[in-house]
Amino acid sequence: MSKISVAGVRQHCTDLLEYSTETKKRNFLETVELQIGLKNYDPQRDKRFSGTIRLPTIPRPNMSVCILGDQHDIDRAKHGGVDSMSSDDLKKLNKNKKLIKKLARKYDAFVASDTLIKQIPRLLGPGLSKAGKFPTPVSHADDLTGKLNEVKSTIKFQLKKVLCMGIAVGNVGMTSEELVANIMLAINYLVSLLKKGWQNVGSLTIKATMGPPTASSRWDNEMWRLLLAFHSYIPGA
CATH class of the missing domain: 3.40.50.790 (Ribosomal protein L1/L10, domain II)
Structure with missing residues (x-):
């Protein structure tokens, strides 16, 4: 999988927030989850990674x-x-x-x-x-x-026995820029934990609790090419 563009992520976040706050608004604060699918990784043989990072904006304000x-x-x-x-x-x-x-x-x-x-x-x-x-x-x-x-603002990535994971990276009450900043930092950190970096990333999807994981919130090799290395991302860029 190639690196992703900030502009693309921003558009996906805008679409997601529009759907969840206008098209299909719920009577509770939906969490936005980053769903990750890994590839070329053997949990039984390769080292299982684990790490935490603090996000700029609290993903789940109601976290107990x-x-x-x-x-x-x-x-x-x-x-x-x-x-x-x-x-x-x-x-x-x-x-x-x-x-x-x-x-x-x-x-x-x-x-x-x-x-x-x-x-x-x-x-x-x-x-x-x-x-x-x-x-x-x-x-x-x-x-x-x-x-x-x-x-509340710290998230944890931990590889267990399966090559997929879901991490709360925001909520639909956040602004698009806040959501973009959280997502970019989360992905950047995840890739730094992987043995082969981007080569171990099979798919990335963002999804609100009740929202559909549509093509508008999914990235893969066919949809996104190497446009911008997100480690150089600056909010508002």
């Missing part, structure tokens, strides 16, 4: 986060209207795998006080790690709102 904190951070969480659990709350789970799995499913991400985070494996076992939701540390000196926004 729970703070596993000491008393100071629990007080801060309550003041900010954020769910929280103390070490005593975690102890009550008694390392019950079903309860820990239920906890992992309840929230999209976790943040833990740096005074508590080293105790998480002992209190909960590997449950959160297996779910890919091991907490992000926060110190008393950190701005809690800023840390939560950092967590």
Whole structure:
């Protein structure tokens, strides 16, 4: 697959937003997902990549986060209207795998006080790690709102057993330029993780939650040639 043009991505984003906000507006905020199909990659033999990157604009503002904190951070969480659990709350789970799995499913991400985070494996076992939701540390000196926004704006690429993945890169409440910037940065980072870069990219599709993955939001070799290397992308270009 060839590199893609910023102008092309911008047009796709404009079309997607027009469909989701005007043609077929829903009564909830649709997430925009980047769907990736890889090729020439063997998950059994090749190294499985994993990496995170922070996007300029939060893709999912309503993303649920729970703070596993000491008393100071629990007080801060309550003041900010954020769910929280103390070490005593975690102890009550008694390392019950079903309860820990239920906890992992309840929230999209976790943040833990740096005074508590080293105790998480002992209190909960590997449950959160297996779910890919091991907490992000926060110190008393950190701005809690800023840390939560950092967590909400960070996306993770991880190759498992299949050659396809879907990553939330935005929502239909964003502007076209915000969506373009998020998508370009996400793709750029993904390609940097791949063994052979663009040669490992089979297809890229952007799709709103209820929107169709039409040809207008899909790129492949026949549709896009080498027009502009997106690593040189500047918002507004």
